[in-house]
Amino acid sequence: MKRALATLSALTMILTAIGLTGSKKAPESTPPASNAIQADIEERNPWTSLELNDSPDDFYFAVISDRTGAERKGIFPKAVAQLNLLQPKFVLSVGDLIEGYSESAKDLNSEWDDLERQVRKLHMPFFFVAGNHDISNRTQEKHWRKRFGRRYYSFTYRGVLFLMLNSDDPPQKGGGLGAEQIAWTRKVLSANQSARWIFVVLHRPLWNDKNGNDNGWADVERLLDARTYTVFAGHEHRYQRFVRRGMNYYQLATTGGGSTLRGPKHGESDHFAWVTMKKDGPVVANVLLDGVLSDTFAAVGTP
Numbered sequence: 001m002k003r004a005l006a007t008l009s010a011l012t013m014i015l016t017a018i019g020l021t022g023s024k025k026a027p028e029s030t031p032p033a034s035n036a037i038q039a040d041i042e043e044r045n046p047w048t049s050l051e052l053n054d055s056p057d058d059f060y061f062a063v064i065s066d067r068t069g070a071e072r073k074g075i076f077p078k079a080v081a082q083l084n085l086l087q088p089k090f091v092l093s094v095g096d097l098i099e100g101y102s103e104s105a106k107d108l109n110s111e112w113d114d115l116e117r118q119v120r121k122l123h124m125p126f127f128f129v130a131g132n133h134d135i136s137n138r139t140q141e142k143h144w145r146k147r148f149g150r151r152y153y154s155f156t157y158r159g160v161l162f163l164m165l166n167s168d169d170p171p172q173k174g175g176g177l178g179a180e181q182i183a184w185t186r187k188v189l190s191a192n193q194s195a196r197w198i199f200v201v202l203h204r205p206l207w208n209d210k211n212g213n214d215n216g217w218a219d220v221e222r223l224l225d226a227r228t229y230t231v232f233a234g235h236e237h238r239y240q241r242f243v244r245r246g247m248n249y250y251q252l253a254t255t256g257g258g259s260t261l262r263g264p265k266h267g268e269s270d271h272f273a274w275v276t277m278k279k280d281g282p283v284v285a286n287v288l289l290d291g292v293l294s295d296t297f298a299a300v301g302t303p
Contacts, residue, residue: 070258095131
């Protein structure tokens with residue numbers, strides 16, 4: 001009798017656990033979805049893994065290059081539309097956003113108003129950087145300060161530091177970084193010792209200064225010594241990747257700026273960089289504007 005009761009009790013517990021006894025109603029709401037893939041696992045399965053490429057440390061952003069310097073109309077708005085299709089977390093600029101080179105307040109206001117109308121169409125934040133076309137003289141520098149405030153700044157996201165520098169400080173032929181900006185960079189780096197990676201974004205590729213100027217870049221590199229970082233610049237309208245001090249330095253091509261567009265082989269294409277920040281460092285891809293199409297690029301089919 002005891003054995004029968006024990007058997008009955010065990011059977012009842014099993015039936016209760018799998019919800020067949022009717023003693024409890026099944027939950028009416030579905031439990032919250034898990035971040036993991038849910039699938040029935042058998043001895044053999046038609047997949048390589050269920051471990052997602054989705055770490056909490058990962059995020060992605062885009063970097064656009066020169067819009068101006070003999071702007072080709074219609075290219076930059078196309079890039080804005082394509083970025084909205086791809087949905088990065090945010091977008092960075094490497095400068096040359098207006099044609100500039102003017103001391104006319106009317107012209108400068110008109111050009112900046114036009115640019116801001118375009119970037120406001122982005123679904124995500126856009127971060128400005130000053131290029132030589134944007135801040136080529138003291139009048140333009142004052143205009144920048146009035147409109148945007150700081151000429152260089154920093155921000156952090158998920159343990160990553162972004163240094164947004166002004167490579168025309170002060171406005172001068174050949175570019176450079178002023179003593180005050182270098183001192184500020186030292187202070188920011190010191191305050192962010194725990195940053196897991198650093199992105200340095202500026203307009204001119206000062207490390208490749210053809211004029212041989214003492215432009216302040218060597219001081220910034222010394223401050224970056226023993227840190228892990230990546231640099232993005234533009235200005236030359238030609239894509240190149242440099243490796244310095246074991247780190248990648250990217251000189252982007254164009255996102256509408258003047259170009260003969262001889263193609264990727266010559267580093268001359270309209271593009272933006274797509275950066276995926278991983279736990280161990282960034283993965284950088286270059287997205288050609290001709291390669292991003294909306295879901296309406298072809299006629300809708302009929303059954």
